Amino acid sequence: MSELIVPAKQQPDADGNVIEVTPESAGWQYVGFQVYRLGPGQTLFRQTEQLEVCLVLLSGRGNVSTSKSQWLNIGERMNVFEQKPPFSIYVPNSDFFEFQAITEVELALCSAPGHGTYEARLIAPEHVGIETRGSGNTERRIHNILPEQEQADSLLVVEVFTPNGHWSSYPPHKHDRDSLPDESLLEETYYYHVQPEQGFAIQRVYTDDESLDEILAVKDGQTVLVPKGYHPVSAPPGYDVYYLNVMAGPTRTWRFYNDPNHEWLMPKTTN
Numbered sequence: 001m002s003e004l005i006v007p008a009k010q011q012p013d014a015d016g017n018v019i020e021v022t023p024e025s026a027g028w029q030y031v032g033f034q035v036y037r038l039g040p041g042q043t044l045f046r047q048t049e050q051l052e053v054c055l056v057l058l059s060g061r062g063n064v065s066t067s068k069s070q071w072l073n074i075g076e077r078m079n080v081f082e083q084k085p086p087f088s089i090y091v092p093n094s095d096f097f098e099f100q101a102i103t104e105v106e107l108a109l110c111s112a113p114g115h116g117t118y119e120a121r122l123i124a125p126e127h128v129g130i131e132t133r134g135s136g137n138t139e140r141r142i143h144n145i146l147p148e149q150e151q152a153d154s155l156l157v158v159e160v161f162t163p164n165g166h167w168s169s170y171p172p173h174k175h176d177r178d179s180l181p182d183e184s185l186l187e188e189t190y191y192y193h194v195q196p197e198q199g200f201a202i203q204r205v206y207t208d209d210e211s212l213d214e215i216l217a218v219k220d221g222q223t224v225l226v227p228k229g230y231h232p233v234s235a236p237p238g239y240d241v242y243y244l245n246v247m248a249g250p251t252r253t254w255r256f257y258n259d260p261n262h263e264w265l266m267p268k269t270t271n
């Protein structure tokens, strides 16, 4: 299997963890990503230490507390493919959180370096920006959970629904040069669900010189690491594809660069 794919553990460990990506395991500097599957009544406690965290309640309901705040009985969707925007909690560094599951829960823990600038807060579904991007067979639904217009020190978090037979993250773009204002350097993880779950998504990750050029068949529950390069996604006919993206880098801004070979596919802007 490609080193860019992080498979889920066969069984959750004692804490409920099924996916663990750290900067050390990914060989990069900023993004951390974990997924937990919790049963009713199960709790997860973490000190955030030097990291800011965005907890995304992928499915299920739970109670969350931090040092100063508490949110009870949050969560609505029971499956990501319901396409309702999720409940999320932003937790700054030097804080803690305790998550208690009320139902079966799938919880994503997105992390990156924090500087203590902001308070813990709830990102309720009505605060998630919903966008339809692309048209025809590139149309997809975007949930902007923690975009750059919203407060955080490093993290950018977004989820994307690609209907079967469609493409997303398309035309291909990259963000691997710290060269603002033209391009920002952002590491990125893709956490996938596929419906029905025996399906797969295809993701190509490639650089201009093709020293990196991988075509990945990604299964439900797997994570893809995008350390650099262009990274388009295709959902095969019959299989709807969901992914959660976490991005972070030296500057918190998403400035991408389109592959010049495919830029002609960009929608035309009208004056």
Ligand SMILES: O=C(O)C[C@@H](O)[C@H](O)C(=O)CO
Residues within 6 Å of the ligand: 133, 140, 158, 160, 168, 169, 170, 175, 188, 231, 245, 256
């Ligand atoms: O446009 C999309 O389909 C999603 C992408 O923007 C995705 O979030 C990404 O590649 C971010 O760099």
